[in-house]
Amino acid sequence: MSFLCNDTGHAAPSCGCGVSRRGFLAGGAAFAAAAALPNAAKAQAPAPFRIDVHHHLTPPDYITAVNPRVPLSPLSTGWTLQKTLDDMDKAGVQTAMLSITTPGLWFGDAAASARLSRGCNEYAAKLIADNPGRFGSFAALPMLNADAALGEIGYAFDTLKADGVCVFTSYDGKWLGDAIFVPIFDDLNRRKAVVSVHPTTAACCGNLMPFIPDTVIEFGTDTTRAIASLVFSGAVDRWPDIKFIFSHAGGTMPFLIERFEFLARSPQAAKMVPAGVRAALRKLYYDTAQASNPAAMGALRQLVEVSQIVFGTDFPYRTGAEHVANLAGCGFGAGDLKRIERDNALALLPRLRA
DSSP: OOOOOOOSSSOOOOOSSSOOHHHHHHHHHHHHHHHHSTTHHHHHSOOOOEEEEEEEOOOHHHHHHHTTTSOOOHHHHTOOHHHHHHHHHHHTEEEEEEEOOTTOSOSSOHHHHHHHHHHHHHHHHHHHHHSTTTEEEEEEOOTTOHHHHHHHHHIIIIISOOSEEEEESEETTEETTSGGGHHHHHHHHHTTOEEEEEOOOOTTOTTOSTTOOHHHHHHHHHHHHHHHHHHHTTHHHHOTTOEEEESGGGTTTTTTHHHHHHHTTSHHHHHHOTTOHHHHHTTSEEEOTTOOSHHHHHHHHTTSOGGGEEOOOOBTTSOHHHHHHHHTTSOOOHHHHHIIIIIHHHHHOGGGGO
8 A cells, every 4th residue: 555645735635544644644653663662572572482402502611622622513613692592582482401412521531521511511500590581401411430420410400400411322332221321320210300312423323424414314313223222221111200302303213113113022122111112112202303394293293192292493503493483384283382392391391380
């Protein structure tokens, strides 16, 4: 619609829209004044409500310690608090659970790994304190040193009040069901802890194909190895009070379900999954990070209830807004979307209700 109002000194006719020139100008001035208010847009935006369980930070001391050993991605070294907050606001994320991502914290030196874990956990705790309601923490652990890991679990939960821990799918060719990790997971089970499991590249399988980064294939594959390690070692039943969250919709596990079930027919495997493979898999949780598409969500949904799916973005490697948009196209109803984006995480992390 065009507005052709008389700009002479004569009485101004209507603009053809039922509004006089004087009224139109007054309304325009009011609109401009409202638009100029710094909080006008924010006042109209819905309050953030989503909980992102898969959101990474990169503390400066982590960059200093790790980058000389393993060159970090520019997205990782370029991380800032403001970038995280901006992404959260754009995606309507109320709270992001912070964690350290690959290449992790283990480089063959147990003491250095313990120091690095402590520094990262204290940095995350300060962000939580300085930004009330915006962050939680999945604490880093020096996993290949059981004594140090147990000490850090105690400090992270009892002093820093971490919401859970983040571990990697494998460490030097050992997956999470390995006996070396039993004391650590026994303690986490006693604490009824949330354990976020992030993929890494297994010691066997880095740089196998030119031009195809390990993140494209190996991360999903090592996620599946870790799930198989827990399921077929009986660990899912041994640690019933741990709430495991697996990244990226469980990796390739949904595609391999028939092979998992065939393996479970063998006498040794059957002892470890007395209620069947699917019963074990349905006790685990799975996030949507880099899996917010109908194929991945459809396959996962065939195996687990919506109650086991939680919202994750993998920031800074992907954005929250694209996960929100993509997840909306996965065929979930409004109620199920709300459970995935918020309610299921609240059940896991009741502190966030406050």
